[in-house]
Amino acid sequence: MxxxxxxxxxxxxxxxxxxxxxxxxxxxxxxxxxxxxHITQFENAPAQPVSAAPVALKDIEFHRVSARGTFIADKVVYLDNRPYNDQPGFYVVMPFKLTGGGYVLVNRGWLPRNMVNRETIAPYTTPPGEVEIEGIARADASRAFELGQNGSAAHQLIRQNLDAGAYATETGLPLQSFVIQQTGNIGDGLVRDWPAPTTGxxxxxxxxxxxxxxxxxxxxxxxxxxxxxxxxxxxxxx
Structure with a gap:
C-alpha cells in the first residue's frame, strides 16, 4: 500500500x-x-497635454497625448533593424523640449535603409521652431532582439535599442517616463504606419x-x- x-x-x-x-x-x-x-477606449479619448510635470508610465501608457515644443535634432538616435513591409530601416527617435520646461522622447517614425551604404541615413526633415505633435504614450520606442549590449552603447548614433532612463542619464535631460509614438503625416519623409499594440x-x-x-x-x-x-x-x- x-x-x-x-x-x-x-x-x-x-x-x-x-x-x-x-x-x-x-x-x-x-x-x-x-x-x-482600455486601449480602445484611450484611442477614442481626447489627447492629454504633456507638460513638465512628471507623469508615471502606468497613468499614461497607451493614452493619446499632445505636446508643444521643439525637437532637439542633434541628439537623435536611429534604432536599427526595424523593418516595414519587409523593407529594412530605422526608427527615428529624438528628444522634444517641451514649452514650459521638461523633455520627452519622441519616436518620430520609420526611415528606409540605404542598401548600398548601410551607415547612410535617408533624408528627412525636422520642423524648425516650436511645433505641436500628437501621438500615443508608450513604455519605450520599441524593442528588438539583441545579443549583448554593443548595439545599444551610449553616444552611438545608430543603436539596436534605447533605454529611456539610460538615455536621460547619458544626455542629462529630465525626460518623462514614457515615449511619444508620433502619429499623423506632416510631410517630413517619415512613415508612421504603426502596428496596433498587442497584448498576446x-x-x-x-x-x-x-x-x-x-x-x-x-x-x-x-x-x-x-x-x-x-x-x-x-x-x-x-
Whole structure:
C-alpha cells in the first residue's frame, strides 16, 4: 500500500499544479482583455497635454497625448533593424523640449535603409521652431532582439535599442517616463504606419489549454495505472 500511495500523491500533485497554472493563464488572459478594452477606449479619448510635470508610465501608457515644443535634432538616435513591409530601416527617435520646461522622447517614425551604404541615413526633415505633435504614450520606442549590449552603447548614433532612463542619464535631460509614438503625416519623409499594440492574449489561452490538457493526461494516466494494477491484483487472487 505504501508504494501505491506515493505514485498516487505524485499524480495528484501534477494535476493540482497544472490545473492551477491553467487558471493563472486564464486570469492573465482576462487581465489582458481588460487592457485591450482600455486601449480602445484611450484611442477614442481626447489627447492629454504633456507638460513638465512628471507623469508615471502606468497613468499614461497607451493614452493619446499632445505636446508643444521643439525637437532637439542633434541628439537623435536611429534604432536599427526595424523593418516595414519587409523593407529594412530605422526608427527615428529624438528628444522634444517641451514649452514650459521638461523633455520627452519622441519616436518620430520609420526611415528606409540605404542598401548600398548601410551607415547612410535617408533624408528627412525636422520642423524648425516650436511645433505641436500628437501621438500615443508608450513604455519605450520599441524593442528588438539583441545579443549583448554593443548595439545599444551610449553616444552611438545608430543603436539596436534605447533605454529611456539610460538615455536621460547619458544626455542629462529630465525626460518623462514614457515615449511619444508620433502619429499623423506632416510631410517630413517619415512613415508612421504603426502596428496596433498587442497584448498576446491568444498565447495565454493557448498555455491555459496546454496546462489543462496536461492535467487531464496525468489524471487519465493515473486512472489507467490504477485500473491495470487492480486487474493484476485480481488475477493473482483468482
Amino acid at each position: 505504501k508504494f501505491r500511495l506515493i505514485p498516487a500523491l505524485l499524480i495528484l500533485l501534477v494535476v493540482v499544479v497544472t490545473v492551477r497554472l491553467g487558471f493563472w493563464q486564464r486570469d492573465r488572459a482576462h487581465q489582458k482583455e481588460a487592457l485591450e478594452a 492574449v491568444e498565447t495565454n489561452y493557448g498555455y491555459m489549454f496546454q496546462w489543462w490538457g496536461m492535467a487531464a493526461a496525468a489524471l487519465g494516466f493515473g486512472l489507467y495505472a490504477a485500473r491495470r494494477a487492480g486487474r493484476k491484483e485480481h488475477a493473482r487472487g483468482a
